[in-house]
Amino acid sequence: MVEDDEVQASQTRGPGGLAPDYIDSLAVVLDLVRSGTARTRPELSRRSGLGRTVVTQRVNQLAERGLLEEGALGPSSGGRAPRELRFRAGAGVVLAAELGATSIVVGVTDLSGNVLAEREENTDIALGPEPVLDLVESLFEVLLDEVRATTGAEPSVWGVGIGLPGPVEFAKGRPSAPPIMPGWDGYPVRDRIAAKYSAPVWVDNEVNTMALGELRAGSAKGQRDILYIKMGTGIGAGLISGGHIHRGSQGCAGDIGHAAVADEATVVCRCGNTGCLEAYAGGAALARDGLAAAEEGRSEFLAAVLAENGAVTAADLSRAAQSGDRTSVELLTRAGRLVGNLLATLVSFYNPALVIIGGGVAGAGDLLLAAVRESVYRRSLPLATRELRLTRSTLSDRAGLVGAAFMVIDELFTPERLGYWVDAGSPAGSPDLVEVPLRAPLL
Structure with missing residues (x-):
């Protein structure tokens, strides 16, 4: 890990052994670039309130870990034209699924929530968790093959988001007495999917994922x-x-x-x-x-x-x-x-x-x-x-799918979780990230 004076001076260590101030500034810089709010180092300084030296260090550290990359020259304000920064949305993929009462929609997105491949199938949620999740996993595999064929590279699964048509105990990733889902009560959806893909998994009510989809990419933006x-x-x-x-x-x-x-x-x-x-x-x-x-x-x-x-x-x-x-x-x-x-x-x-x-x-x-x-x-x-x-x-039928992907993306890039996986460059292979406590829990 590349350390600077700010990191070395801090005596309090947070997630992954990193200093909280360091993690926060790293997350702020990354979020500003991911959201498109800031595209150059001068813009990052103005938007974040961080000094130029700190911004440069954070950008370099994020670039070393494969999260940011240099782009084209940006507009000049009178001096040397700054180099634009880009978030490497293709560094990994997110698997997302919205399970309804009579159909399921599954997809693969990049790290900016753009849908790379998707599929919809009719099914009956009342069949129970085993056959329905078997279908979800088989469709995930089909879509990963499509992405693999399109990109020519092995997709790295950074996380999985699932929306269910019933009440969900979000902290545990399990449905709780869902009225239209016989056999699903208490079923360990998160644990099953996490074991399959060795990645962090978040499970929520499908209506929440639909709302989040509209907020991030629809009419509620x-x-x-x-x-x-x-x-x-x-x-x-x-x-x-x-x-x-x-x-x-x-x-x-x-x-x-x-x-x-x-x-x-x-x-x-x-x-x-x-x-x-x-x-x-x-x-x-x-x-x-x-x-x-x-x-x-x-x-x-x-x-x-x-x-x-x-x-x-x-x-x-x-x-x-x-x-x-x-x-x-x-x-x-x-x-x-x-x-x-x-x-x-x-x-x-x-x-x-x-x-x-x-x-x-x-x-x-x-x-x-x-x-x-x-x-x-x-x-x-x-x-x-x-x-x-x-x-x-x-967004119509796509709201829940897009929202399930953004649920995962939002959770992965919280400062606390980012601190656990940033040195590795990827959260793939870290299903336990869902257990990392947040200083300010997502509502």
């Missing part, structure tokens, strides 16, 4: 306080507070799908309770109500779908509504109002600047979004909605 509402087979919310995911003390913040919206005891949710929002407005609920409308003759369109396919889905309901089917319009409008009424409470309570609606059901068109928006603006506090934007997801 640059925002600090947002709500991401996923309307799919189930319903959930991801909360971004102060630019960070808010998971709550046990990791289940945002589980709005099981908030009570009715007193009817006849409509039982998959969680076992009655009156849950998901039981009235989720994709499975819409399919159920659409089937009933078809069987009872209240919708000719859906009756024709049932006769042809033997089933009715939420997507069929959406197509019927777009074709002017009155019953389908009523069902989608009712679902939108129920979601909007609950969302109005959240908007008044949390006061976000932006609400993003995503998930498969959210693709039902403007009808659903209009019903959600009308309820939110009608029932929320005027001050809370004065500058509020409510929009559809721009």
Whole structure:
């Protein structure tokens, strides 16, 4: 390791035996270049507040470890043109997967979150952890082969991010009593994937990864306080507070799908309770109500779908509504109002600047979004909605995948974890990095 006077003068050692001040300054320089905030050494000095000598030392040390490289000459401000710096996003790859109720999306990204290869497959999360994760791992291998063939080099797996459609105990990387995931409760997802790839693994609720994806690469870029509402087979919310995911003390913040919206005891949710929002407005609920409308003759369109396919889905309901089917319009409008009424409470309570609606059901068109928006603006506090934007997801099906990758990237480059692996030049082969305590834990 290259040491300077600042490092040698410090008597307090932190992660990896490195001085905390040294780690912090190293992380600051790296983050400024990674984010594109600073591209030259003079810009780094201005943005970081670090002296020129320290900046030069940190840049040289990061370059020696393969994290930064020199680029083209930057614009001159009157003197010698500075050399631009680049983050070596291709130094490693991140494996990411978003597991939904009825499908999975997996991908390989570089260290800047750019998707290099991806694949989507239909499956049923209720099959249990073994067959579903077998499929995830086999798809990872296929995609790694694609990256290998494209780049001509062996990809180094720096970390793995997994999003699951249920509550997750983030600190342990295990699902906790997930309503739609029989057999998954307490399953060691993190341990299994870490053993397979010998890399650090982070597991979270898929809605959190979707929110993070929108924050880092979607319509929420640059925002600090947002709500991401996923309307799919189930319903959930991801909360971004102060630019960070808010998971709550046990990791289940945002589980709005099981908030009570009715007193009817006849409509039982998959969680076992009655009156849950998901039981009235989720994709499975819409399919159920659409089937009933078809069987009872209240919708000719859906009756024709049932006769042809033997089933009715939420997507069929959406197509019927777009074709002017009155019953389908009523069902989608009712679902939108129920979601909007609950969302109005959240908007008044949390006061976000932006609400993003995503998930498969959210693709039902403007009808659903209009019903959600009308309820939110009608029932929320005027001050809370004065500058509020409510929009559809721009990343669509890719939000969870991109977010799972950024979850890993954010965790790897915290100063504490960076201090453990920077001398090696890579966190590959260090699955225990997930256990490194943070001075200021990520929310």
